[in-house]
Amino acid sequence: MHLNQLKHLPLLAALIASAPAFAQDAAFTACLDGLRAPARAAGVSEATFALHTQGLQPDLSVIDKLNFQPEFKTPIWDYLAALVDDERVADGQARLAQHAEVLARVAQRYGVDPATVVAVWGVESNFGQSFGNAPLVQSLGTLSCLGRRQPYFRTEFYAALRILQAGHIAPEQFKGSWAGAFGHTQFMPSTFERLAVDFDGDGRADLMNSTADALASTANFLAKAGWQSGQPWGFEVTLPPHLPTRGEGRRVKRPMSEWAARGLVRADGSPLPATGSAGLMLPAGERGPAFLVTRNFDAIYSYNAAESYGLAIAHLADRLRGGGPFATPWPTDDPGLSRAERRELQTLLTARGHDIGAIDGMLGEKTRTAVRAEQQRLGMEPSGRAGQKLLKALRAG
Numbered sequence: 001m002h003l004n005q006l007k008h009l010p011l012l013a014a015l016i017a018s019a020p021a022f023a024q025d026a027a028f029t030a031c032l033d034g035l036r037a038p039a040r041a042a043g044v045s046e047a048t049f050a051l052h053t054q055g056l057q058p059d060l061s062v063i064d065k066l067n068f069q070p071e072f073k074t075p076i077w078d079y080l081a082a083l084v085d086d087e088r089v090a091d092g093q094a095r096l097a098q099h100a101e102v103l104a105r106v107a108q109r110y111g112v113d114p115a116t117v118v119a120v121w122g123v124e125s126n127f128g129q130s131f132g133n134a135p136l137v138q139s140l141g142t143l144s145c146l147g148r149r150q151p152y153f154r155t156e157f158y159a160a161l162r163i164l165q166a167g168h169i170a171p172e173q174f175k176g177s178w179a180g181a182f183g184h185t186q187f188m189p190s191t192f193e194r195l196a197v198d199f200d201g202d203g204r205a206d207l208m209n210s211t212a213d214a215l216a217s218t219a220n221f222l223a224k225a226g227w228q229s230g231q232p233w234g235f236e237v238t239l240p241p242h243l244p245t246r247g248e249g250r251r252v253k254r255p256m257s258e259w260a261a262r263g264l265v266r267a268d269g270s271p272l273p274a275t276g277s278a279g280l281m282l283p284a285g286e287r288g289p290a291f292l293v294t295r296n297f298d299a300i301y302s303y304n305a306a307e308s309y310g311l312a313i314a315h316l317a318d319r320l321r322g323g324g325p326f327a328t329p330w331p332t333d334d335p336g337l338s339r340a341e342r343r344e345l346q347t348l349l350t351a352r353g354h355d356i357g358a359i360d361g362m363l364g365e366k367t368r369t370a371v372r373a374e375q376q377r378l379g380m381e382p383s384g385r386a387g388q389k390l391l392k393a394l395r396a397g
Contacts, residue, residue: 028058031145042158048165058142081336083312110219111229119317124186132177159189183207184214225299233314234293236267248280267327287331334387348394
C-alpha cells in the first residue's frame with residue numbers, strides 16, 4: 001500500500017463509526033482492503049487474507065466493550081468478589097489435584113508453582129468453561145478499523161491470520177474473547193506465536209483442546225516475564241499510622257529492610273522477610289488492604305496490565321494454597337457479591353417479575369435495569385450496581 005493510502009485509514013474508520021447501517025459494510029470493506037498490503041508485509045499471504053476476510057462484516061459491539069473494561073471500571077471489591085469466591089477456590093483445588101502430575105512437570109521446567117498457573121486458568125476462562133464465542137478474525141478486524149489502539153489490534157489481526165495460515169487452529173474453532181484472546185488461558189494471537197508450547201508431545205501447541213499445552217504455555221509466559229522461582233508475589237501488610245505513601249506504588253521497589261524500618265509488618269503480625277525488595281500497592285487507598293508486591297507480581301501484571309487483575313490472580317493462588325481472605329476489609333459499606341450471590345440476586349429479581357434473562361451470575365443490562373428498579377422502589381440510589389445491601393433487602397422480602 002502507498003503512503004498516501006495509509007493516511008486515509010483513520011478517515012475510513014471514522015466513516016464506519018458514523019455511517020448508517022447500509023453504508024457501514026462498504027466502509028469496513030474499504031478499510032480491510034487498505035490492510036491487505038500491510039498484512040502481506042507481515043507474512044499473511046494474499047490467499048489467506050482473501051479467504052478469511054471475504055464477506056467479513058464489523059461487529060460494532062466490541063467497540064462498546066473496548067470502552068468498558070471491568071478491570072478498570074468496576075470497584076475492586078466487586079471485581080474480586082466475583083473472581084475470587086469460594087466456588088472458584090473449590091474448583092481450582094479440584095483442578096490442582098486432577099492435573100497434579102502435569103503441573104509438577106510444568107513447575108520443574110518453568111519454575112512457576114502450580115497454584116499460580118491454575119489461578120491464571122481460573123481467572124481467564126473459569127478453568128476452560130468460558131473461552132468466549134467471538135469469531136476472532138471478525139473481532140480483530142473490527143478493532144483494526146475502529147476505536148482506540150488500532151495499530152495494536154492490527155498486529156494481533158495479522159497474527160491471527162498467520163495462525164490460521166499455519167493450520168494451528170481450525171477456522172470454525174478460532175473463537176475467543178471480544179478482544180482477540182483465546183484458549184484455556186486466553187493468549188492473544190501474537191503471544192501464542194511467541195510463547196505457546198507443545199507440552200503433551202503431539203506435535204503442535206494447542207491452547208484450545210490441550211490443558212497440558214495451555215498450563216505449560218502460561219508458565220512459559222510468566223517465566224519469560226521475569227518470574228522468580230520460589231519467591232512470593234507479595235503479601236498483605238499492615239501500615240503504621242501516618243506513614244507517608246505519596247509517590248509509592250507497584251513500580252517503586254524498596255528493600256524489605258527499609259519497609260520494616262518504616263514500621264510495616266505482615267497482616268498476620270509477623271515480620272517482613274529479611275531479604276528482597278517490594279513496592280507498596282494500595283488499590284483502594286490507605287483505608288483499604290495494603291500490599292507489598294515483588295517482581296513476581298509484575299510478571300502476573302504483564303499478563304493483563306491492570307493491578308486489580310494481577311491481585312485477583314495472586315489472591316486466588318494464595319487461596320488455592322489454603323490462605324484466607326484479606327485481613328483488612330475494603331473501604332465500603334456495601335461489599336460485592338460472589339457468583340453464587342449474583343445468581344441468588346437474579347433469582348430474587350425474577351421472582352419479583354423482572355425479565356433478566358438467564359440466571360447465570362452475569363450482571364448484564366437486563367439485570368442492571370431490574371436492579372435500578374428495585375433500588376428505586378426501596379429508596380436506594382438507583383445506581384444499577386448490585387451489592388450486599390440490595391441482596392439483603394430482597395432476601396427480607
